[in-house]
Amino acid sequence: MDKENYEFLTEKLKYSGFEDQLNAALKKEIQSGKEEFSLPYQVNLEGKQMDMDLSFKKSQISDRYFFNKFEAKLQNPETGQEPKTHTFYQNQGITVKEAFNLLEGRAVEKSLLGADKEPFKAWLQLDLSKKDEKNNFPINQFHEKYGYDLKEALQKFPIKELQDETKMDWMLKSLKKGNTYPVVMERKGMEEIMFVEANPKFKSINVYDVNMNSVKNSEILGAKQTVSSDQKEGLGTDKKKELNKQEKTGKSVASDEMPGQKAARPRKSRGRAI
Template identity: 45%
Template sequence: MTIDLNDMEMLLSFAQEMADLGYKYAAFNSDDVNNSNTIEFFRDSSGAKEYCLVMTNDADYFESLPIDKLVSDLEALMQSGIDTSVNEAFDLTAFARLDREKREILDNNLNTKKMNQKNLDFLKDQLKYSGFGETLEGVLKQNLEKGDKEFKIAHEAKFGSDDVKAELHFKKSDQSDMYFFNSYKINLQKEGSKDGLEQIFYINKDNNVTMKEAYNLLEGRAVNKDLKNKEGEVYNCWMKMDLKSAADDKGNFKVNIYHQNYGYDLEATLSKYPIKELLNGEHKENLIASLKKGNVQSVNFIIDGNEKKHFIEANPQFKSINVYDGNMGRISNREGKDKKQSESESNSVSKEQKNTIEGDSDSPESVKKNNRKSKSHSI
């Protein structure tokens, strides 16, 4: 449709008024400059089409369009800032097409930005709850904007004197533009050791191993997790890496699983030792939670009424705990248990001594009792 710019505001007002009156279609001469006096309005498409057929000839071609589209195109032209005071012909159809294409591009860009932000937030949460903190947002955002099919991010951490390096792997979905955190390879370089230990951990919806747990596994300790089997059923187990066996073709060590039916009861095992923290409900709960994450935990053993610092870790394979002294020297399980037994025997001996004193015939209390008995017989 070609219109007279000078008549655009009047045409817009007229079209809006006709729409309010229930008219749905506008018909016009495609080969002429149209204004509010030359455009016809109809209540249905059949009337508009019939009008166009009748009016079309060798010199003129008529066509129709929905009135709401005409109003939308005129409003877009008004908002474009074009000078409507000049008296000249303007191709409204071409302008509307370009405007719609521009708006589609803007909408697509906006949708893409929203999608990228949603994807970024999703990946940030994944990294946070996988133990990689919240410092990787910048480099993560840069890689998402590049749009490569896959990318990697390096991350380093230090646990005590041990250096841990991780290589995080991200890949774009084949079905969409969404990126997913698929796996990470962790390398543990122990102080004083030339060769590091490596393992790849895969990111699953419900079976994730955090970076700290991965470090504890490479340290040879056991980690307790709730996992899901192929049928979606949740089960509890202990995981322990077999570092003595050879790694597979991908360089991964075998991970042994001790199912909940294996019969390892950490709380019952701890009760066999004279651990002070077990006497406080909150401290006991924190201790068990830490051991389940695979940590070496500092505790206090009560020995002969005195507190002595020890370190312990879970050992599900042998249904026990590993006990170390304050210098991380290994203490046998029998010795640790003997300390509690010694404490119990000490308490038992104290009771026996009290009973012996009360039953001793030479004690003052015993003499008094005997004298009372003598007087009774005398009477």
């Protein structure tokens, strides 16, 4: 057995979210010398079961093996719906949790290589309404040139975590992996726990209440916000005086008046694609 090859594959599995649970089975299959083999894996996430089948193939010119792809099948026992299946290839760099999020209909940001081998970032999202000739869901890709700025989209909403740089970074990293993230947000003058997720197609975010019911953007964007001292630092003297005067008179400033933000027009949000 090629020990270096085995260690490389176990590292690959670890950073793909399989940890070390498949290491023993992997070693056994490599030692068998088979031309190709597959390893089963099962995980439960958010009350749903996802079964995976990992495919390995031996090189034609050496004893080294390659982890090429894995098929994921997501099923929700509570709904009884037909399982959703899709094959993820290793050049996409999709992890276990990202595969789950994609099959849930959410978008994931990945660093990819173009045909010219130049790296670029893009948001990936499965079109769960149909299958292609390989029985996979078509992948919608929103290139960085598409112009979706997640941070800018979040800043249009009165999200409390945006006031803390560290919490904002955690939120951005999680959302870029396709997760739904809990936040504290103001609605109708009251702070509520809500959940948000990235929506690159419409250059916005999806918002849900604590029961995961979709919340219209207009319910949130219609709220007024005061401007923080940090935000004031980016304003000119005249604008600062105007803000201070408004605050003294009990008025507040709408979020679309903040520096560096475009006016937010209320519109209906899209619910989660399933």
